[in-house]
């Protein structure tokens with residue numbers, strides 16, 4: 001079974017996907033974290049994003065490992081734990097450019113399909129229902145208004161020490177830029193799959209969002 005969750009930055013899709021994965025006891029794959037990890041690696045190795053050959057050579061050496069310990073997922077790049085590091089503002093600012101590179105997308109989509117092979121899982125990202133798994137069993141498009149998304153992102157950034165609570169306007173601007181880049185890129189832009197169900201999380205608690213998705217999955221599963 002494949003559950004696809006797409007949506008814009010800070011819409012609450014990660015928290016929802018984690019909750020659904022736990023409730024249904026299925027694997028959670030955060031594809032945004034994978035694009036963040038590549039961005040982190042390219043910056044660390046001082047590789048110019050525009051140098052396609054260098055980017056491709058880097059991808060071929062990439063060692064990315066997700067591991068689940070005590071229900072928390074950690075991400076390791078070349079054996080270093082980068083779970084927290086990929087949430088920094090520097091990565092937020094560069095990840096849209098990296099995730100717009102065709103070769104990066106092809107590489108990631110291949111890995112995502114391999115990871116999901118033969119397992120029940122929930123994948124979250126921007127192109128899961130449209131490109132990675134167009135035949136997913138369930139598709140959701142999670143969204144929220146700009147202000148609440150910016151408030152949520154601000155809290156994340158404050159917690160890693162990258163922003164002050166007074167910087168909501170800056171975060172809102174950065175979020176708009178990222179939404180624009182993610183939606184306007186040439187290769188698999190952020191788009192709702194035609195058959196995806198929209199869930200607006202602006203006025204919903206995370207528990208409600210999880211409950212909604214779990215109920216829909218369980219209802220359909222019972223009918224089949």
Ligand code: DC
Nearest residue numbers: 009031032033035095099125126127
């Ligand atoms: O979900 P997130 O904010 O962690 O995603 C980080 C970036 O990765 C986002 O700006 C767009 C990109 N991304 C993508 O292009 N395709 C995906 N399936 C997931 C994320």
